[in-house]
Amino acid sequence: MNPAYSVILFTTASGAGYGLLGLLGFAGASHGRASSLGFAFTSIAIALALITLGLLSSTFHLGRPERAWRALSQWRSSWLSREGVLAIVTYPVALAFLAAWSGLVDAPALIAPLGWLVAILCWFTVFCTAMIYASLKTIPAWNSRLTVAGYLVFSGATGATWLTVIAYCFGRFVPFQSILACATILAALLVKFIYWLRLDKRVKTFTMANATGLGEGVRQWEVPHTSENFIMKEMGYAVARNHARRLRRYCLFLLDIAFFLMAFAGDHPWLSFIALPVLMLAAWMERWLFFAQAEHVVGLFYGKPAV
Amino acid sequence: MTSLPTSTAKKLGLVIDLDTCVGCQACATSCKEWNAQGDSGPLTDTDPQGANVSGPWFNRIHGYEVKEQGQENSRIVNFPRSCLHCEEPACVTVCPTGASYKRAEDGIVLINPDTCIGCKLCSWACPYGAREYDYTQGVMKKCTLCVDRIYNTNLEPEDQVPACVKACPTGARHFGDLGDENSEVSQLVKERGGYDLLPEIGYKPTNKYLPPRARRESPLAHVEPLPKSSGSPMDRLFSWADKLLSASSSSQRVDAPDHSGKLEG
Numbered sequence: 316m317n318p319a320y321s322v323i324l325f326t327t328a329s330g331a332g333y334g335l336l337g338l339l340g341f342a343g344a345s346h347g348r349a350s351s352l353g354f355a356f357t358s359i360a361i362a363l364a365l366i367t368l369g370l371l372s373s374t375f376h377l378g379r380p381e382r383a384w385r386a387l388s389q390w391r392s393s394w395l396s397r398e399g400v401l402a403i404v405t406y407p408v409a410l411a412f413l414a415a416w417s418g419l420v421d422a423p424a425l426i427a428p429l430g431w432l433v434a435i436l437c438w439f440t441v442f443c444t445a446m447i448y449a450s451l452k453t454i455p456a457w458n459s460r461l462t463v464a465g466y467l468v469f470s471g472a473t474g475a476t477w478l479t480v481i482a483y484c485f486g487r488f489v490p491f492q493s494i495l496a497c498a499t500i501l502a503a504l505l506v507k508f509i510y511w512l513r514l515d516k517r518v519k520t521f522t523m524a525n526a527t528g529l530g531e532g533v534r535q536w537e538v539p540h541t542s543e544n545f546i547m548k549e550m551g552y553a554v555a556r557n558h559a560r561r562l563r564r565y566c567l568f569l570l571d572i573a574f575f576l577m578a579f580a581g582d583h584p585w586l587s588f589i590a591l592p593v594l595m596l597a598a599w600m601e602r603w604l605f606f607a608q609a610e611h612v613v614g615l616f617y618g619k620p621a622v
Numbered sequence: 623m624t625s626l627p628t629s630t631a632k633k634l635g636l637v638i639d640l641d642t643c644v645g646c647q648a649c650a651t652s653c654k655e656w657n658a659q660g661d662s663g664p665l666t667d668t669d670p671q672g673a674n675v676s677g678p679w680f681n682r683i684h685g686y687e688v689k690e691q692g693q694e695n696s697r698i699v700n701f702p703r704s705c706l707h708c709e710e711p712a713c714v715t716v717c718p719t720g721a722s723y724k725r726a727e728d729g730i731v732l733i734n735p736d737t738c739i740g741c742k743l744c745s746w747a748c749p750y751g752a753r754e755y756d757y758t759q760g761v762m763k764k765c766t767l768c769v770d771r772i773y774n775t776n777l778e779p780e781d782q783v784p785a786c787v788k789a790c791p792t793g794a795r796h797f798g799d800l801g802d803e804n805s806e807v808s809q810l811v812k813e814r815g816g817y818d819l820l821p822e823i824g825y826k827p828t829n830k831y832l833p834p835r836a837r838r839e840s841p842l843a844h845v846e847p848l849p850k851s852s853g854s855p856m857d858r859l860f861s862w863a864d865k866l867l868s869a870s871s872s873s874q875r876v877d878a879p880d881h882s883g884k885l886e887g
Contacts, residue, residue: 386718395716395741527699528819529640529701532696533687537645543674545754546751612749613750
């Protein structure tokens, strides 16, 4: 699949934003009012900025962005629509939580329920994003629970690292934050390792022989076009596959570095300043590979022997 | 609404005969011609007069070479590919706007170009590559089964069929109700063993493909070796003439194009 930069930026930035916002909701629910107005406002603002950056970026993928509001209508059947609805609903709930959590509105009884609600909304939004891809039977690499696990752990890992950095800036660092980041980065490493292992070991069950119904010994003889068409551009992305293995190693290596930096961040919290860009770069590479390495079954009609 | 109808009154679709299709592209060009000005039009191309012309087509014809087991020679199978108007198409259910829909009355899958946002997710969900993006208009386009022809009473009754079916010179494309067991197309599917493309994906395509018929083994299909000379004077005369003529023609380059206009004897 063609790795569109608008979609990669969307899923990595909003993933980090929802991860951070969810953890802030969780923090509010378990600890009550925020320790300072500045910390509450800055952290929520950064989370919402990341989410908004992602959502705006995703509209660049659309042919008619001015009609984007229509995407909120089909939540009964479409994961993309569900994601849009939850993303919109999260904004007012996050602002209400901010008002209560920061102490701007004196309602301590509302902090915990609003905190939980924000956390659940964030978790479900990322879940819906992942389900857009995981529900496609046409792309066997994505049609797996590991896709959902991957999106959730990367959202958690990047969110937890952002939280550590912001908390350190405001003198609110506690080792639990870096331990959480460490654990989620380790989970991300494991999930991606299994995802790639499965991708390599998977027997390609869809074959050109079955898809065309013409049996073994079929091969493409004449292409159905005189110049490149949309299907080839969108589904036939092959450039990345040449470098995929090396990029995977780099991605796992960056995750390792981020893991060790955060492991020592308990004693030296400033290390999270280095870990954050390293982790965000790893997330970007992971998402790029996620698209570039996924094969679509339509390739079978264009001469690919098996997918 | 992108939720699917529980059942459709009719299942209009195509039956494509891979045995008789000659790959002439008449269906594809006729489709483009009709739809460029029809319901989905204009089907604009980028760089239409240039070297890199590109644009949406609803119907594309692949050519496959098939070497069947036990056969000495391979055969060419022309393979038209367009929307199969599936019974349970995920291209419709993934649509976030409701621009994609399946009609309850006849099962035709359509896109409303006025509400499509061009997110391209439907093209990802389609295993058959039936949905193409219109870069000029920023929306998705697909086969309409010529919904603006088949119910169009301004046309003569014989023209009220999809443009591809009307154009096919070998009668390889058949249009009808595949939900009706007694329809001509359903009978054809039964007789010829019509099959679904990628049934394991589970979209239940309406369109069916008729497999190429088994090849007949004809003795004439093999080139017989030349009979050996019997050594008679007449044979020796012919072999001398053959040598003489071969020598004179071998002075010509074999790969040089022949512009004489004469047919080879």
